[in-house]
Amino acid sequence: MALIVQKYGGTSVGSPERIQAVAERVKRWHDQGHDIVVVVSAMSGETNRLLGLAKAITPDPDPRELDVMVSTGEQVTIALLAMALMKIGVAAKSYTGTQVAIRTDSAFTKARIEAIDDVRMRADLNQRKVVIVAGFQGVDDEGNITTLGRGGSDTTGVALAAALKADECQIYTDVDGVYTTDPRVVPQARRMETITFEEMLEMASLGSKVLQIRSVEFAGKYNVPLRVLSSFGEGNGTLITVDAEDDMEKPVISGIAFNRDEAKLTVRGVPDTPGVASRILSPIGDANIEVDMIVQNVSADGSTDFTFTVARGDAKKAQAVLELVAKDVGARELVSDDKICKVSLVGVGMRSHAGVASKMFATLAKENINIQMISTSEIKISVVVEEKYLELAVRALHTAFDLDATAA
């Protein structure tokens, strides 16, 4: 029998009926003899309703008071789920972040968990009670209510699993797992049985937004087995694990991520002198623009081309900054292009396999897709191509790297 932490998001607990469905699911696991700790979010829409009340009072609400208010959303859900479990004969008890206690620092609206007291939860589990904990919230040393900010409920689930040394942390969402790529682009995309934390981080940051990055980092750090699965259907979902056991069957490439939200800026004819890259990028950073890929090629005639990508919404602002800088560093020309996209192969398997990059480039060449930029890391290869080729590129690569689902 295992100790399992289950986390259900706002859509999964969005109505009394859905809360009852969650209770039935929890009961099935509990009936199998497992000890269950459940973390829940606020009912979908509730947090926005509360924020709306605050905005009606002031555009700039005090963060401490905002946390007092917003934390009520999860507090309502824990009570409703406890009632629903008791109604179907399962002993259950709810806890707010304060009651557990989930100790955090005092950074209201974006607090970080420092410690979790497991005494009360252990006592309840020993009595075969289901323990229900409000996600997203904690309490600081002065007894102030805090919230964890974005992705907070996932983080609560992982942190509880770490504190309780749970056998698994299950994150229930509206998708049934992590896919080799977006099924809307590649109908043959396959659900992965497992994926490593590193791969998951690359997939997530590249646009496969199944889990909040912070909770994945947290799970990796504390070695908590994390499973993503659907709160509406059945199935095993996708297990996120530490570096894969040496699995001979494991494919070289795990998945293909892509991102349309990119724009490319090139400064041509930059004098190839030390410090020039920093002189170009510092003003960009100062303007609070995040830079993604950066490519600079070798110098031909004492000058070089410097290219980087930013989020598409930042392109105009970046160009305005660059126009000043380009003059300053003596560059010849400034070119920007927001009709691009990024396609990335992700897989820990490529560490030990040569030839992934050349196979990728050959596949794209066969489809007459021109590669504009290339960037690599240990478990990822990214290319920038014209946006109109996105679907074609992803489908061709999905087939070439044997990711297509076999017909059932």
Place this chain on the structure above:
Amino acid sequence: MALIVQKYGGTSVGSPERIQAVAERVKRWHDQGHDIVVVVSAMSGETNRLLGLAKAITPDPDPRELDVMVSTGEQVTIALLAMALMKIGVAAKSYTGTQVAIRTDSAFTKARIEAIDDVRMRADLNQRKVVIVAGFQGVDDEGNITTLGRGGSDTTGVALAAALKADECQIYTDVDGVYTTDPRVVPQARRMETITFEEMLEMASLGSKVLQIRSVEFAGKYNVPLRVLSSFGEGNGTLITVDAEDDMEKPVISGIAFNRDEAKLTVRGVPDTPGVASRILSPIGDANIEVDMIVQNVSADGSTDFTFTVARGDAKKAQAVLELVAKDVGARELVSDDKICKVSLVGVGMRSHAGVASKMFATLAKENINIQMISTSEIKISVVVEEKYLELAVRALHTAFDLDATAA
């Protein structure tokens, strides 16, 4: 400069706009140099919304979990009011019942306050902060959230005033004070400047539902000056005090209460033997029916008539119980009448004034109103009359006892 506890009910904080109006009112008091502690209820409608969610899950929700859920209503209001105060430049800090802490027993949904910790509140007041406390809720020794049940927020206000030894506890409602009688019945009804706790208890239990009885008892017990006033208009409201200072101007009668929700049951021809009253009333109590007035007259021929009143909704049930009992005690006849009402004169002044009763009876006789029952206590005389005479009786008495407002 005084320490004042102010309590605002659900209607007074029913929208962001009204919360801002409360903030303005609090600021005016604070600007005068007073130390202010504010107790608030949930926004009107919110508690019913939450109870509706619970009822959608189960008709019989667990009381502990109900309190976890329902207590969020006040938690939202304290945060919004704190934000509204800070927006207009008043330092403020909110506290849940757990945070204060307001210690209660563990009787979920109807807990009783046992102790209040004033350390945090004192520290804030010393820094000239307005302290905002969630009404209606507390925390038990195990850290469970409790609620106080009916009238809970008034009780929180009085209990905080007692714990802090406040100079005054102000209860803001949608009426501007306690009136000599219902102004809808007697247009000349006057707002009282003061009323004693005892009078207030008699007025409240007789149907002038301005304050929850429990909070008035509490205020009397701990000698907390209580003031009822309007959260929408201006004015001094009505101050509820310990036994009135010997005020020569104080009228004999303070007010006239009445209640239409009464039914009368008479058991005729009961053998006048010891224990017969108890044999009649015990089965009524066993059936959970509350009895109000009880009258038994002297015996004439070894048998007597026994009459009592109950809430009108209980009349049928009481009659069914009595039919069995009447046979049992050998009574001759059973008569019930629900076309009656009760009219009561209330005033500590009548203690020292003879002739109040005879003046009352004479006034009613002059209007040809027949008195069916009479019952007296130290500061109250109640009569039961036909319901159709209610307005006439109250107006005649209001004039006869000099309660009418003089034309301004």
